[in-house]
Structures are given as C-alpha cells and as structure tokens.
Amino acid sequence: MSLYDPTLAMLLAIGIPAIGSLLIALAYRWPNLREAITLLTATALFLNVLSLLQPVLDGARPEIVLLSLLPGLELMLSLEPLGMLFALLASGLWIVNSIYSIGYMRGNNEQHQTGFYVCFAIALGATQMLAMAGNLITLLLAYEVLTFATYPLVTHKRTDVARAGGRTYLGILLFTSIALLLPAIVAVWYLAGTTDFIEGGVLQGKLTPTAATVLFAIFLFGTGKAALMPFHRWLPAAMVAPTPVSALLHAVAVVKAGVFTVTKVAVYTFGLDFLSMTGAAAPMLWVAVFTLLTASLIALTKDNLKARLAYSTVSQLSYIVLGATLATSMGVMGGAFHMVAHALGKITLFFCAGAIYTALHKTEVSQLDGMGRVMPFTFGAFLIASLSIIGLPPTGGTWSKWLLMSGAADAGEMIVLAALAISSLLNIVYLLEIPLRAFLKPTSQPVATGINEAPLLCVAPLCLTALSCILLFFYPQPLLTLLNAWSPS
Amino acid sequence: MSELNFMMQLPALQVVLPLVAAPLCVLLRQPNLVWALALAVATSCLGISLCLAQQVWQTGVISYAIGGWQPPFGIEYRLDELSVFMLAFICLIATLTLLGARQSIEKEIPGDRIHLFYATLLLSLTGLLGIISTGDAFNLFVFLEIASLSTYALVAMGRDRRALLAAFRYLILGTIGGTFILIGVGLLYMMTGTLNMQDMAARLPEVINTTTALAALAFMVIGACLKLALLPMHLWLPNAYTYAPSVASAFLAATSTKVAAYVLIRFLYSVYNLRWANIDIPLNEVLALLAASAMLFASYVATRQIELKRLLAWSSLGQIGYIVLGLSLATTAGLAAGTLHLMNHAIIKAGLFMAVAAVIFQQGGSTLMLADLKGLSQRMPWTTAAIVAGGLGLIGVPMTAGFISKWALLQALMESHAWGYIIVLLISSLLAVVYVWRIIETAYSRGPDTRIGRSEAPLGLQLSIWAFVAMNLYLGLQGSPGMSLVTRAAERLLGMEVSL
Numbered sequence: 003m004s005l006y007d008p009t010l011a012m013l014l015a016i017g018i019p020a021i022g023s024l025l026i027a028l029a030y031r032w033p034n035l036r037e038a039i040t041l042l043t044a045t046a047l048f049l050n051v052l053s054l055l056q057p058v059l060d061g062a063r064p065e066i067v068l069l070s071l072l073p074g075l076e077l078m079l080s081l082e083p084l085g086m087l088f089a090l091l092a093s094g095l096w097i098v099n100s101i102y103s104i105g106y107m108r109g110n111n112e113q114h115q116t117g118f119y120v121c122f123a124i125a126l127g128a129t130q131m132l133a134m135a136g137n138l139i140t141l142l143l144a145y146e147v148l149t150f151a152t153y154p155l156v157t158h159k160r161t162d163v164a165r166a167g168g169r170t171y172l173g174i175l176l177f178t179s180i181a182l183l184l185p186a187i188v189a190v191w192y193l194a195g196t197t198d199f200i201e202g203g204v205l206q207g208k209l210t211p212t213a214a215t216v217l218f219a220i221f222l223f224g225t226g227k228a229a230l231m232p233f234h235r236w237l238p239a240a241m242v243a244p245t246p247v248s249a250l251l252h253a254v255a256v257v258k259a260g261v262f263t264v265t266k267v268a269v270y271t272f273g274l275d276f277l278s279m280t281g282a283a284a285p286m287l288w289v290a291v292f293t294l295l296t297a298s299l300i301a302l303t304k305d306n307l308k309a310r311l312a313y314s315t316v317s318q319l320s321y322i323v324l325g326a327t328l329a330t331s332m333g334v335m336g337g338a339f340h341m342v343a344h345a346l347g348k349i350t351l352f353f354c355a356g357a358i359y360t361a362l363h364k365t366e367v368s369q370l371d372g373m374g375r376v377m378p379f380t381f382g383a384f385l386i387a388s389l390s391i392i393g394l395p396p397t398g399g400t401w402s403k404w405l406l407m408s409g410a411a412d413a414g415e416m417i418v419l420a421a422l423a424i425s426s427l428l429n430i431v432y433l434l435e436i437p438l439r440a441f442l443k444p445t446s447q448p449v450a451t452g453i454n455e456a457p458l459l460c461v462a463p464l465c466l467t468a469l470s471c472i473l474l475f476f477y478p479q480p481l482l483t484l485l486n487a488w489s490p491s
Numbered sequence: 492m493s494e495l496n497f498m499m500q501l502p503a504l505q506v507v508l509p510l511v512a513a514p515l516c517v518l519l520r521q522p523n524l525v526w527a528l529a530l531a532v533a534t535s536c537l538g539i540s541l542c543l544a545q546q547v548w549q550t551g552v553i554s555y556a557i558g559g560w561q562p563p564f565g566i567e568y569r570l571d572e573l574s575v576f577m578l579a580f581i582c583l584i585a586t587l588t589l590l591g592a593r594q595s596i597e598k599e600i601p602g603d604r605i606h607l608f609y610a611t612l613l614l615s616l617t618g619l620l621g622i623i624s625t626g627d628a629f630n631l632f633v634f635l636e637i638a639s640l641s642t643y644a645l646v647a648m649g650r651d652r653r654a655l656l657a658a659f660r661y662l663i664l665g666t667i668g669g670t671f672i673l674i675g676v677g678l679l680y681m682m683t684g685t686l687n688m689q690d691m692a693a694r695l696p697e698v699i700n701t702t703t704a705l706a707a708l709a710f711m712v713i714g715a716c717l718k719l720a721l722l723p724m725h726l727w728l729p730n731a732y733t734y735a736p737s738v739a740s741a742f743l744a745a746t747s748t749k750v751a752a753y754v755l756i757r758f759l760y761s762v763y764n765l766r767w768a769n770i771d772i773p774l775n776e777v778l779a780l781l782a783a784s785a786m787l788f789a790s791y792v793a794t795r796q797i798e799l800k801r802l803l804a805w806s807s808l809g810q811i812g813y814i815v816l817g818l819s820l821a822t823t824a825g826l827a828a829g830t831l832h833l834m835n836h837a838i839i840k841a842g843l844f845m846a847v848a849a850v851i852f853q854q855g856g857s858t859l860m861l862a863d864l865k866g867l868s869q870r871m872p873w874t875t876a877a878i879v880a881g882g883l884g885l886i887g888v889p890m891t892a893g894f895i896s897k898w899a900l901l902q903a904l905m906e907s908h909a910w911g912y913i914i915v916l917l918i919s920s921l922l923a924v925v926y927v928w929r930i931i932e933t934a935y936s937r938g939p940d941t942r943i944g945r946s947e948a949p950l951g952l953q954l955s956i957w958a959f960v961a962m963n964l965y966l967g968l969q970g971s972p973g974m975s976l977v978t979r980a981a982e983r984l985l986g987m988e989v990s991l
Contacts, residue, residue: 071895072970143889150888160937169932176924180886181917188901 008057008064011050012079012134015089018047019127023120030116037104040119044100047126048093051086058086059487065136075191077143078136080199083488084269084338087481088262089133091345092255096126098463099250102353105459106246109360118158118244122251124151129255133262138187138197138271141263142179145227148259149175155247156240163242170239175226178233182224186217190271199266203273211280214272218282221267222289227260228323229316230286231293238312245356248308253315253348258341261322265337268326277329278413287327291421294320298428305366307355310432311348317425318344318391325406328413335485336405342481343390343398346471350387351433353464354380357456367436372445374437376454379461381440383468388433390471393426398474498542502555502568505539505578506621508532509613516610522602523593529609530589536620537582544575548976552983554626562626563687569626572980573830577623577753580834583962584745584841585616591955592738594948595848599650599736599857608648612742614641619750628676628762629686631754635672635718639665642747649734651857657730664727668717672754675711678703679762688762695763700771711758712774718751721778721815722785725808732804733858737848740800744807745841749833752814756830760984765821778819783915785812790922794929799850799859802926803843806885809919810836816912817900824903826981831973832896835966839884839893842959846878849948849956867934871947873957875934880960882927884967887920892966899974 022043029036057064058081065080081089103122107115125148132144149172157168191197194204205214226233240252268277277283297317304310318340325337357380358364362373374381386397393403403426410418455461474481512532516525547553547570555568570578589612600608618638625631643665647658680686682704683694698704713724720728728748732740759765765775789808796802814836817829851859853871868875880891887897897920904913947953966973 069968070971071968072898072974075898075970139889146888150883154935165932165936169928172928173924176886177921180920180924185901185913185917188898188905192902192905 006053008054008062008081009066011054012064012066012081014050015047015093015130015134016127018043018050019123019130022047023123023127026119026123027116033115036116036119037100040100040103040123041097043123044093044097044126047130048090048097051089051093051130054081055086055090055484058083059484061487068140071139074196075139076137077140078198079131079134079140080136081134082199083484084262084265085133085135087338087484088258088341089130091258091342092126092129092133095250095254095345095349095467098466099246099349101459102249102356102463103246105457105463106244106356106360109457109460110244112158112244113160114158117154121151121154122247125155125251125255129259132259135199135266137199138190138267141266142183142187145179145183145259145263148256149179152240152247152251152256155251156243158244158247159242167239167242171236174233174236178224178226182220184224186220186224189217197271199270201270203269203271203276205272206276211282214276214280214282215285218267218272218277219286221271222264222286222323222327225260225263225267227256228264229257229260229293229319230289230323231296231316234293234297234316237316238309241308241312245308245352245359248312249349249352249356252312253352254345257315257319258345261319261326261337261341264323265326265334268329269334274329274331274334283327283329287324287415287418290320290324290327291418293317294324294425295421295428298425298432301432302428305368307358307365307367307370307436308352310367311351311355314391314429314433315348317429318348321402321406321422324418325409328409328415328418330409330412331489332405332412333409335489336402336409338485338488339405339478339481340399340402343402343471343474346467346474347387347390347397347399350383350464350467350471351391353460353467354384354387357460357464360460361454361456367439370436370440371443372440374440374442375445377440377456378453379455379465381437383464384440385434385437386468386471388429388437390474391433392429396475397471398478399471400475401478498546499555501539501543502553502570502624503557505536505543505582506617506624508536508539509620510617513610513613513617516606516613520606522597522605525606525609526589526593526596529613530586532613533582533585533589533616536616537579537586540575540578540582543570544579547572547575563685563690566630567626567687567689568624569689570624571983572976573753573756573984574623576830576834576976576980577750578620580837581616581619581623581746581750584837585742587955587958588738588742588745588841588845590958591845591848591952593951595738595852595952596736598852599738600648604648608645608736608739611641611644611648612739615645615742615747619746622750623753626688627686628679628688628691631757632669632673632676635754636669638747638750639669639718642743645739645743646731646735648739649736649857651734653730654734657727657734661727661731664717664724668714668724671710671714671717675707675709675714675758678707678710682707688757692762692764699763705770705772708758708763708770708774709772712755712778715751715755715758716781719748719755719811719815720751720808721781721811722789722808723781725785725789728808729801729804732807733798733800737800737844737851741841741844741848744803744844745837748807748811749837752811752818752829752833755815756818756826756984759818760826764986775819775821778815779909779912782812782814782816782819783912785809786816786915786919787922790919790926793926794922796926797861799847799861799864799930800844802861802930803840803847806923806926807836807840809923810840810885812919813897813900813916816916817903820903820907820909821985822903822907823978823981823985824899824906826984827974827977828896828899828903830977830980831899834973835884835892835896835963838959838962838966839881839891842956842963843878843881843885845952845956845959846874846881849874849952852948852952853946861929861933864930864933865936870945872945873947873953877956877960878934879931880963882931884963886923886927890964890967892963894967895970895974
C-alpha cells in the first residue's frame, strides 16, 4: 500500500491551494516568484486531482472524515463522479486562468496583486472541498468560505462602485445561505438524522410530497450561487471585479458551485426516484425555465459586454438546474455535461472581454464594430465559444443541449423542450451579434489598421480554451465515460 | 490525608481567593504588582475550577458545607455540571481579559486608581463565582450584590464623564433587580421555611399554586431578567458597556449577564422545576416572546449604531435573546443550546471587546466611532483579522463557535416545532450579518491617511485577543465535548437520569 492513496490526494486537493496561498503571501516582494508559485500550485493541484480520476472510474468512492463538529455532524470528504468532474474542471481551468491573470493584471497595472492571487488560491481550495464534500454540512462550509474568499476579489478596485457591487454580492449570497440553505440543511438533519450524501437520497419516506416540494424549493433558492431568479442580482454585480475573476470564478468556480450543489441535493439528498415520484421538483423546473428565458431577454438589452455575459451565465446556469429538476438521470447527465461545456465556452468569452479591454480599453458591445480585423484571434475565439454556448456544431455545447433536450423529451416535458429551443435562438441573437459586428461591420473610428492583440499571456489562454470547445465536440467520450460511471443505468 | 483535605476545600477556596486578594490589591498599590496578583488569582481560580469540573464529571454533584454546618441549616455550596461549566468559563474569561488588561488600563485609568480597578474586578469575580457555587438562595443574593456593587464601580471608572451617569443608571436598575430577587427569596422562605434551594425545590410542590409562591416566582424572574438585560429591561446596558473602561466592558459583557442567565436557570429549573411543575402562568411563553423581540429589535438597533462599543452592546442584547429562547423551551436540547450559547457568545464578545480595547489603545480617545475604523486593516491588520473572526462568530458562520450553538438552537426549536421562532432566529442572524459587515467593510476601506504605517497593540493585548479567537475557532471545530457537557448539565437540571 503506497502512501499516496486517494484519501491523501483528497486532503491534498484542499491542502495544496492552502499552502499555495500562504507561499504566495510570503512572496509578496518578488512578483515573478509569486506568479511562479501560483502556476506551480495550480499545476500540482490539477495533477493531484487527475490522479483520482482512474480510481473513481474503477468504482472507488474514497472517503475521509476530517473533523467531528458535533456527534453525528462531521466534516467529511467523499468523492463520486460528479464531484470528480467538477474538481477536475475547476483545477484544470485554474492553470489556464492563472496564465491569463498574469497577462491581464500586469497589462492593466492592477493594484494589490498579492492579495488577488492569495484569495484566488483560497477560493480554489474551497471549490475543491465543495466538489468533494461528503455531506451537506461540509458543502455549506466550503460554500461560505468561497463566498468570503471571493468578496475581496469582487471589491478589488476598492472604489465606491466596487464596494456597492460587493455589498450586493455578499448580501444576496449570505442572505440566501443563512436564511434558506442553513435551515434546509438543519431540516434534513432533523428528518433523516444525517446530512451525508447517499446513493438514492436520505429523505425517502421521511416527508410528505408537499413538504418535499417546499423543502426542495428552499434548497434551490437557498443556493444563491445557482442564480435562480429572483436571487440572481449578485452575478451582474460581481462584474466589477477584474476580468480573470469574472472568468474563472463567476463563470466557472462560484456559479458551478451553485449548480453543483443543486445537483448534489437532487441526486444524493432527495434522490431522483423520490423527486419524480412526489413531483417535488416540478415547480422548480418552471422557475428554471422562467429564469432561462428572462435572463436571455435581459441579456439582449445589455450593451456592456460583461453585463451581457453575466446575464447569459444566469440563463445558462438554469439549463443545469433544469437538468437536475427534470429528475431523470439523462437530465442530470445533460446538466453535468453542460457544466463542462458552458465552463469552457464562458471562460473563453470572458477571456476575450478582458483581452479587448486590455488592448483597446473598450467595454461596450456597440464600440466593437470592425474590431475583428484588429483582434482576429480574440474574436475568432469569441465566435467559437459563442457557438458552443448556443449549442451548435462543431462545438462541445452541442452535446449538452442534445442530452438536455432528450432528458426533457424523456420526462415528457414538451414545453420545456420548446423553451430550450427558444432560448437557443435568443442566444444566437445576443451572442453572435458581437463577432458579426466585429468582423462584418465597418469600423466607425479611424483606427490604425493592422493587428493589435492583447499580450500573448492573454491571447494564448483564450485560444486554448476555444480550441478545447471544439475538441469537446469531437471527443466527448472521456467525459461521457465519467458520467456513465455515475449513472446507475 | 492532607492532600485529600485540600481537594475537599476547593469549592470554598476559589471564592475566598479573589475575596482575600482584593484588599491585598489596595494595600499593594503598585500597578504592575497588582496586575500580576490579579492575573495569578484568576489563573489559580481557573485551575481550581478545572479540578472541580473533573471531579463533578467523574463522580457527580459535589456538596460542600460551609464551616461544617450541614445543609439545609448551614450554607451549602453545591456544584453540579452546570455550575462547574460556568465556573470554568467565567474563570477563563477573567484570566484572558486580565492577561491583556495591563497596558490598556494604564492608558485608560489614572495611575493612582489602577489598584482600585483590579481590586473591584476581583471583588466582582468573587461575587460571580459565589453566585455560581452557592446552593443557598439568600447567599446567592449576597453574592449578587457583591458582584453588582463592584460592577457599578468598574463602569464608573470609565474615562468619559458619561460613565458616571451610565453607572448611576445601572445602579438604580441593578438595585431594583437585586431587591426583587430578595423579595422573591423572602416570600419563598415564608412558604417553605428554608433557604437551601435543593430543600426549597422539595417543599415547593405542595404550595406551588399559591399566590405567594407565584408572586415569588414573578419577583425572582423579573429580578434576574433585569440583571440579564432581557428586553425591555435592558436600559442600563448599552451605556454601561459603552462608557466603561474597555477591559471592563470585555469582562462584564462576557460574565455578568451570563451569570444572571445562570441565576435565571437556577430559579426556573432547580427551584421551581418548570418542566414538571404545574404552574398556572404561561411563563415560558412570555420569556420566549421577550427573547424573540430582543433578537429582532436589539439586532435591528445594532445595525443603526455609529459607535462601535454601543453596536457591540446592542448585539449582546440580541444574543441574550438567543440564550433565553433556548432556556424557555424547557427541553434538554433547548436548555443545552442556551447554555452552550452562553459560553460561546461570551468568548466571542470578550474577544471583540478586547480587540476594541486594542484599537482604542492605539488611537486614543474615550469612545470609538465606527468611522474611526477606516483604514484599520492597514494600521492594525492582525487586530482587524481578529475582529473579522469574532464577527463571523456573531453571525454564526460554520467553523466558529457561534455556528455550533446556533445549530444546536435551530435543532432544539425544530424538535419543539417552534417554527415561528426559527424564522425569528434566521432574521436575527441576517441582521447580525448587516451590523458585522458594517464593521468589516469600514475596517477594510481606505483610511484618511494612508501614510500611517503599521502599529499593532502591545503583546499582552494581542495574546488575549488571539486566545479568544483561538477558543472561538476551536469550539467551532470541536463542538462535541462542550455539547456533551451542557447536555449532561441540562439533563441534571431537568431531573432526568444523567448519562455518566
């Protein structure tokens, strides 16, 4: 038996970012060393998480108890395929994002860079803990740490606007988690005597269909990070943060933490059978559909690029929530696939927004006419990522839309099917407008012709993520294998 | 044999020790010497209380007859799980606040009065420990007066002239409270012919529904609630905490209201045994209602404060509501949750007040406006971090002590199907987020002058602050030992079979 086994790897998944954040703080005098530590930490974390993949595919479900808060109330890690997926996604994209951060933060001469990288590392550690949480209480802890660690990043500019944004951010996320999520978790403990994530759920037969419906709704609204309306306002507010934060945290780690929580609760606390039997998820399905369409409509009206992307994220998150609330394994798989597809697509879009800001200092969509000729790589990547978000070939988003639509058809929800189709059309309108303007419209200002891209450290990451959107279309197999390891059927 | 004898005398010793040390302080006069003596006494009391706690944990209730006069005729010291729990944590708080007191007191109190400060603080400690130890109702009143009188003096020593008025107001209301308790005890003596609480409890059932016994209950509960500052009997508290010397605020906030809560528990559960007694008045409901209104109203008022110490004082009033709500449930879980929050909140709040003492030490002035905190994160990063940790504890974020007791309280409320109170608890937590975040946001915003370098408080204060923070986090991570202690204490109070 070797020393380095899966349980140790799980501990390291939290330990590596923690130690990394400490080292980054200590290296505040030497920016190059500091950034090297960030990259090293990110790489080490990714490799460490990757080592867990094979055991999980082989059916291992490593478990470890960290601490006992109260009798029966333990901080516990346990890994299953959905968590594996999320952990890999976040740690992998952290590497790319760190490279991008260096280019962006230096390119824009941002202040307090040490604090920025420290908080980033802590946020990633919390994300790993959330992905591997073995029960609701551990998940809640990681969820709150993630909120607090990202707050300084949102208010990074320390202006009044940033502080107001931070207040909305923290206000909504803390309000929902304390007022709704915490009591919901206490209720589960009270009803089932445990908050552990167990195959098939723990609530079966413990409460009436009406009570289950109410509790499920409290869970979903309580998970503010899933940005279901009306608790979505924090996400546009968080856009005051520097773009790398928006890219990794508010397109991947934080928001996916929200939908991941929703999925975990649906699958391992309620159990899909129990949900479909009682119909407890049905009302929330409609909330998801409503959010999905409304957010797309709002995105249409936004001229600010990051605001438009933020509302697009709100809308796309609801696809994943919708997958969970369909209460079929096909739906959950579609949602999980979309977690990856949307992450790759949206991080690319934010990278592009940041690159445009760094190179041209433009933030509004209407200013982008003709800029495609100035920044061909950036807008090319933007086009590919947009296609993936819309769900068109040859990009990975195609598969998740396909799975979600089959899930909806399986569940016999024809209206949901129609809503998904309409939303795709809306996506086309608000996303494709941007590259089309950039490439086809003549520029209004007399700018110097010729290519003027952002620094290489900004452009390379976004090309890489755009490329992986395409790769995901041609090679979805590894991801599907992992999802099949989860699916009972 | 002699060692055994010494161990047998511990219950009396820990009350006598500070009592004897207090006049010694006045004789010694030299500030540093007096401080060292006070710290040594508090530490010894802590050691003694831990010994006692271990004894009780292993062998059950300790009964000690003062002067060899056997109860119920003589005065009995009676230590059960609840008493030793309270003793240990009060001594701990005394030790840790004294640890950080030296420099802060030197700065806030004129040199010729420093020895008086420590003397009164030790007298106050005597009173508090006596209240907890005694099993005799009249003796309890005597200790209550010792504790209260010395507390008035402590408050009056504040640098701000308004401290005098605050102390006077406290004196008036505190004396009314004390008198009410005395009247209650007198009435009960009339009905039962005994002052020993154990004995009273045995004789009460025969006369429980007479007007006199009910009036006695009412007097005692109201008296205790006045000392406890349960809304609407809270008027003395905000000013007293705001204008007292900073270290005194920390000590009082963490001990005196907590011991008053202990008195309430004793009256309700050890004397009247509220769970089984068939009493015609809806006492529990009234207490729960008052607690709920404190949780909402006081927390709301806290969000509107512009003075830091006053904000913390109002927050305490809200948190007292949590404690009383737990007690009023009259279930093991509720009583345990209330008792646990008693300790957890005391530790969190003492840490916060010590952090305020550190800031006042560095910035001068007698009060600290919230706006004065601007740029604190640059000037005193460690103290700011400690304030954040304490603030998160007040909110009840996981991994802090506040979370454990709030979790226990939520659980107890669900068990009693008190859904309305759950909502109150959640709203109050949200209000806590608001007032805590106002502090944190100001501390992390840019200061008026960014050129001021770092200037942390002296080591003693830092040690004290971080000891409280460490306790806060430790109790948040390891809730089980505390929980099993208070559960056993609750079982004993409710007269159940105690699981040893």
